[in-house]
Amino acid sequence: MTRLVSGLLLMTAAAVAADEWKMPDPARTVYLDLPDGRVVIELNPAFAPETVARFAELIGQGFYDGLPFYRVIDNFVAQGGDPAETREIEGGGRNLPAEFERDWNDDELVFVPAQAPDLFAPETGFIDGFPAARDPATGKVWLTHCYGTVAMARGNEPDSGTTDYYIVIGQAPRYLDRNLTVFGRVVTGMEHVQRIRRGPAKTNGVYEDPAKATDMVRIRLASEVPEDQRTVVRRVDTEDDSFKALLESRRDRQSEWFHHKPPEVLDVCQVPLGAEVLKSPANPHNAR
Amino acid sequence: MTRLVSGLLLMTAAAVAADEWKMPDPARTVYLDLPDGRVVIELNPAFAPETVARFAELIGQGFYDGLPFYRVIDNFVAQGGDPAETREIEGGGRNLPAEFERDWNDDELVFVPAQAPDLFAPETGFIDGFPAARDPATGKVWLTHCYGTVAMARGNEPDSGTTDYYIVIGQAPRYLDRNLTVFGRVVTGMEHVQRIRRGPAKTNGVYEDPAKATDMVRIRLASEVPEDQRTVVRRVDTEDDSFKALLESRRDRQSEWFHHKPPEVLDVCQVPLGAEVLKSPANPHNAR
Numbered sequence: 039m040t041r042l043v044s045g046l047l048l049m050t051a052a053a054v055a056a057d058e059w060k061m062p063d064p065a066r067t068v069y070l071d072l073p074d075g076r077v078v079i080e081l082n083p084a085f086a087p088e089t090v091a092r093f094a095e096l097i098g099q100g101f102y103d104g105l106p107f108y109r110v111i112d113n114f115v116a117q118g119g120d121p122a123e124t125r126e127i128e129g130g131g132r133n134l135p136a137e138f139e140r141d142w143n144d145d146e147l148v149f150v151p152a153q154a155p156d157l158f159a160p161e162t163g164f165i166d167g168f169p170a171a172r173d174p175a176t177g178k179v180w181l182t183h184c185y186g187t188v189a190m191a192r193g194n195e196p197d198s199g200t201t202d203y204y205i206v207i208g209q210a211p212r213y214l215d216r217n218l219t220v221f222g223r224v225v226t227g228m229e230h231v232q233r234i235r236r237g238p239a240k241t242n243g244v245y246e247d248p249a250k251a252t253d254m255v256r257i258r259l260a261s262e263v264p265e266d267q268r269t270v271v272r273r274v275d276t277e278d279d280s281f282k283a284l285l286e287s288r289r290d291r292q293s294e295w296f297h298h299k300p301p302e303v304l305d306v307c308q309v310p311l312g313a314e315v316l317k318s319p320a321n322p323h324n325a326r
Numbered sequence: 327m328t329r330l331v332s333g334l335l336l337m338t339a340a341a342v343a344a345d346e347w348k349m350p351d352p353a354r355t356v357y358l359d360l361p362d363g364r365v366v367i368e369l370n371p372a373f374a375p376e377t378v379a380r381f382a383e384l385i386g387q388g389f390y391d392g393l394p395f396y397r398v399i400d401n402f403v404a405q406g407g408d409p410a411e412t413r414e415i416e417g418g419g420r421n422l423p424a425e426f427e428r429d430w431n432d433d434e435l436v437f438v439p440a441q442a443p444d445l446f447a448p449e450t451g452f453i454d455g456f457p458a459a460r461d462p463a464t465g466k467v468w469l470t471h472c473y474g475t476v477a478m479a480r481g482n483e484p485d486s487g488t489t490d491y492y493i494v495i496g497q498a499p500r501y502l503d504r505n506l507t508v509f510g511r512v513v514t515g516m517e518h519v520q521r522i523r524r525g526p527a528k529t530n531g532v533y534e535d536p537a538k539a540t541d542m543v544r545i546r547l548a549s550e551v552p553e554d555q556r557t558v559v560r561r562v563d564t565e566d567d568s569f570k571a572l573l574e575s576r577r578d579r580q581s582e583w584f585h586h587k588p589p590e591v592l593d594v595c596q597v598p599l600g601a602e603v604l605k606s607p608a609n610p611h612n613a614r
Binding site (some may be wrong): 153 | 402496498500501502504516521588591
């Protein structure tokens with residue numbers, strides 16, 4: 039008899055309704071090809087318009103191709119980019135503005151609540167497939183640092199991001215919220231990201247010899263790849279009633295499996311955001 | 327110029343003091359050898375005496391050797407064991423008692439506080455290197471489900487655990503606290519655990535064909551391995567003043583890097599528990 043860790047069973051049951059799926063727009067979908075497989079990232083221009091534009095521009099220039107993940111810390115982040123500034127940015131201009139938070143706007147955004155208060159914010163929830171938080175007192179809303187979050191690194195100044203980005207690969211570092219520009223989220227392929235080689239602990243994860251680090255093979259915008267060679271994914275529609283029901287079933291656990299009923303709270307970063315690959319090209323690394 | 331994600335820099339600075347290290351007792355240290363490398367697990371008999379005794383007994387019998395990780399869900403758990411009950415347990419007896427929580431005892435336990443209240447518990451902190459939580463109202467204390475937690479799976483009944491165990495590989499599933507017996511923690515080698523192949527999503531991570539799953543190569547108690555062939559590790563001493571200073575520096579972020587000062591809270595599962603391998607045998611897979 040199989041003894042299972044319960045918990046995700048409810049997720050599976052709630053995730054079958056076809057109407058809860060959404061197909062990310064190819065113009066805001068990125069294929070990050072790693073040696074082990076393809077990672078699909080959804081960009082978020084509603085929160086980080088300038089960073090998304092720059093990232094897409096750099097991708098189009100082939101700026102990132104072959105650059106290593108030069109700082110990789112288990113249970114924290116895998117960071118790539120061009121820290122030594124060896125590559126030219128076509129069109130010039132390096133520093134990106136801070137896009138750490140934005141104003142709430144009822145006409146534009148739909149907030150599906152998860153938790154209030156959360157440990158790190160007055161309110162957490164989901165906005166168009168992304169974990170988010172907001173503060174009713176200030177009217178500000180921001181994307182949270184969760185597993186799979188893609189964000190832009192920076193120096194000491196808020197507006198000092200350029201090309202270096204990171205993917206969160208462990209326990210949500212929520213203390214970074216509103217301190218860095220979150221501009222995307224890994225939708226599928228985190229298992230490939232997890233195979234990126236960790237850097238030396240003594241240098242805080244930074245490779246002294248970048249040749250030992252894991253290279254990104256290639257990165258492309260889905261919309262720039264011919265349609266028959268795209269990886270087609272769908273992810274949960276966080277505004278759908280079935281997702282709201284999933285949230286409720288995880289907040290208020292009814293299963294008899296729970297010997298000790300958990301407190302009726304939700305960690306916004308622990309809610310599984312279901313996604314699946316519907317169609318893969320035969321060899322994604324050859325597809326252009 | 328390197329643009330870093332800040333945050334862990336403070337950890338590194340606070341972790342250099344030699345007196346904050348502790349060497350886990352070899353009799354409660356497990357080597358889990360995966361195809362990709364060695365994982366070192368510290369067992370916790372103070373919280374799960376019967377489960378630890380059984381696990382050590384099974385290890386001594388070679389019970390787990392070569393068994394696959396038959397249920398692996400990214401950002402959740404990697405689960406191994408013998409779900410089909412194909413193997414005999416020498417000495418008989420299958421079901422393990424629930425060791426979900428225990429009584430607080432001032433003479434025996436030292437609690438180093440992290441957060442009160444936490445989202446999932448009245449109080450969280452660390453007990454002898456393990457993330458934990460307690461409830462002053464009931465006098466109960468328990469080990470929390472964090473990244474790297476090792477726990478025993480079970481069926482519907484609390485006392486139905488047998489041989490199947492799991493390792494948490496993603497965002498802390500704290501709602502499982504007090505519902506399963508946490509009996510250990512990965513001290514080093516989580517990057518190897520992360521390379522375990524994920525199971526199919528359609529079967530909730532369970533391999534229909536176990537041959538496709540990642541095998542454990544071998545598992546041994548450190549004390550049963552000749553001393554010159556052991557992997558020597560040390561991990562942070564959570565009772566040391568330098569660790570308490572680390573907690574404080576993470577709760578109250580003083581660095582000017584923080585554009586938006588985070589709320590003064592700690593996620594007990596997001597505090598890095600430093601550890602390092604001091605000595606590795608040339609080929610751990612051959613060491614006995």
